[in-house]
Amino acid sequence: MLLLLTAVILMSVPVADASPVIGEIDEYSKTSNGSDLTFNWTFYNPDNHSYRIEVRFSAPPGWHAELSDTTFDLNSGEAHSFQVVMKPDTSARSGDFFVRFRIIPYNNPENQENISYPGHLEYNPKIEVRSLTFFEEFLKDSFGIEIEDKTLSFLVNVFFWVALGLALVFVLDPILRRAAKKTETMIDDMLIEIIKGPVMAFLIIYGIASSIYILSPSIDIVILVGKIYDVSVILLIAWVSYKVFRDVVIYEVKKYAKKTETELDDALIPLSEKLGVVVIFFLALTAIMGYFGVNVTMLVAGFGVLGLIIAFAAQDTLSNFFSGIHLLLDRPFKEGDIIMLESGEYCEVRHVGMRSTKLYNTFDHDMIIVPNNQIAGQKIVNISTPDANFKVRFTMDVSYDSDPDEVKKIILDVARAHPNVIKDGDKAPFVRLVDFLDSNIRFKVYLWVDDAMNQWKVEAEMKENLFKIFRERGIEISYPQHIVHLEKE
Numbered sequence: 001m002l003l004l005l006t007a008v009i010l011m012s013v014p015v016a017d018a019s020p021v022i023g024e025i026d027e028y029s030k031t032s033n034g035s036d037l038t039f040n041w042t043f044y045n046p047d048n049h050s051y052r053i054e055v056r057f058s059a060p061p062g063w064h065a066e067l068s069d070t071t072f073d074l075n076s077g078e079a080h081s082f083q084v085v086m087k088p089d090t091s092a093r094s095g096d097f098f099v100r101f102r103i104i105p106y107n108n109p110e111n112q113e114n115i116s117y118p119g120h121l122e123y124n125p126k127i128e129v130r131s132l133t134f135f136e137e138f139l140k141d142s143f144g145i146e147i148e149d150k151t152l153s154f155l156v157n158v159f160f161w162v163a164l165g166l167a168l169v170f171v172l173d174p175i176l177r178r179a180a181k182k183t184e185t186m187i188d189d190m191l192i193e194i195i196k197g198p199v200m201a202f203l204i205i206y207g208i209a210s211s212i213y214i215l216s217p218s219i220d221i222v223i224l225v226g227k228i229y230d231v232s233v234i235l236l237i238a239w240v241s242y243k244v245f246r247d248v249v250i251y252e253v254k255k256y257a258k259k260t261e262t263e264l265d266d267a268l269i270p271l272s273e274k275l276g277v278v279v280i281f282f283l284a285l286t287a288i289m290g291y292f293g294v295n296v297t298m299l300v301a302g303f304g305v306l307g308l309i310i311a312f313a314a315q316d317t318l319s320n321f322f323s324g325i326h327l328l329l330d331r332p333f334k335e336g337d338i339i340m341l342e343s344g345e346y347c348e349v350r351h352v353g354m355r356s357t358k359l360y361n362t363f364d365h366d367m368i369i370v371p372n373n374q375i376a377g378q379k380i381v382n383i384s385t386p387d388a389n390f391k392v393r394f395t396m397d398v399s400y401d402s403d404p405d406e407v408k409k410i411i412l413d414v415a416r417a418h419p420n421v422i423k424d425g426d427k428a429p430f431v432r433l434v435d436f437l438d439s440n441i442r443f444k445v446y447l448w449v450d451d452a453m454n455q456w457k458v459e460a461e462m463k464e465n466l467f468k469i470f471r472e473r474g475i476e477i478s479y480p481q482h483i484v485h486l487e488k489e
Helices: 002-012 133-143 150-181 187-215 219-259 264-291 296-313 315-330 404-417 452-473
Strands: 021-024 029-032 037-044 051-058 063-067 071-074 079-088 095-105 113-123 338-340 346-352 356-361 366-371 390-398 430-436 441-449
Touching (some): 029 037, 051 079, 150 187, 187 219, 390 404, 390 452, 404 430, 404 441
Parallel strands (some): 029 113
Antiparallel strands (some): 021 037, 037 079, 051 071, 063 079, 095 113, 338 346
């Protein structure tokens, strides 16, 4: 009041050539119980000149200052009221503040005057009990039980929330399951199984966080419990999202993929599953870091730079990945096909992955793992397409004394008698006399077998049977020979 009286007296007495007068209306030290604090100043200019007033304000951590003016003019004989509203947040602490006024005369700007006023903010919020008062009233009204001890009241309230969580799991869960069994889809059954655990955990965490106020803790404890509760909720949401994505979304996508003919979805589903887990984890981490005030934009930019570094360091891996997508889209072969590599190896395709392809070597009985970029860059012969039939060619050489018609008839009879040789249509076996060599006549045999993997068996058995029959019929399988005639001189 003394300061206010001084200001009023000074405002009523004209003074020539004097600086503006500041009269304080409020105390410089105030206490907040969680509400806003307001500070007021009054300026009066008894001078014949005009002034420009610039205001600067610094507040302790956790306080936000709202200034009615940051700059204002004060002409001769005028008065101006200036106000600062201090707003505390959950991280507010007690501390000092400073208000600085820069008084600049218009007639002489270089002759400035700076005035600073310190003050103190005391933060002592009133902790209100936010427990389940209706629950305590229920105990009092129904059973005459009054809970006066804070610790006991805290434990009773926590017990209530734990009991409610267990009731939802063991009472409501069977009811929901019976209802879900009446539907055709399994999605509702899976959702019930997924959310029951997190719901019970949420109720217990919420019960502890809400009941902590019964103990009238310090503001530090309240802030700590609040942060633990918020982070726990974020983690529970992330966990439920992960379970729904893995057990419901991926499950349904896999069911659909089994009905399609393409193998692209079968190969992309495992990749999508892994990427989904990474994305959910990244979003949860981003939410938690953002909650604690970490600049998420810088974090995302850092991940972008890290991604470029990884891309350069893992060029072979990325090459195999995109080659795998090419193999799945172009489909030069599929699982179960028999292919021949450039090396001449016959292999069965067992699995086409995103990084490599697994081939089973049918002769050596071993598994070959080939990087996708290598198998996509070489010539591959798909033996299984357009069908499993395979054309076999081999030659038979007989002496010039043999009857060509008889030789061809014997070969065709042996071919038609073999169970793995196709006998009808345009794939029926046939024989051609193809060359006259130095010591024999060459016949070439053309026949189709029912499966490519039988080609060696059919050729071997055909030659063995022909050898026996030719010997019985007196047909000589000639071999190279030279006759030398010596003459006497």
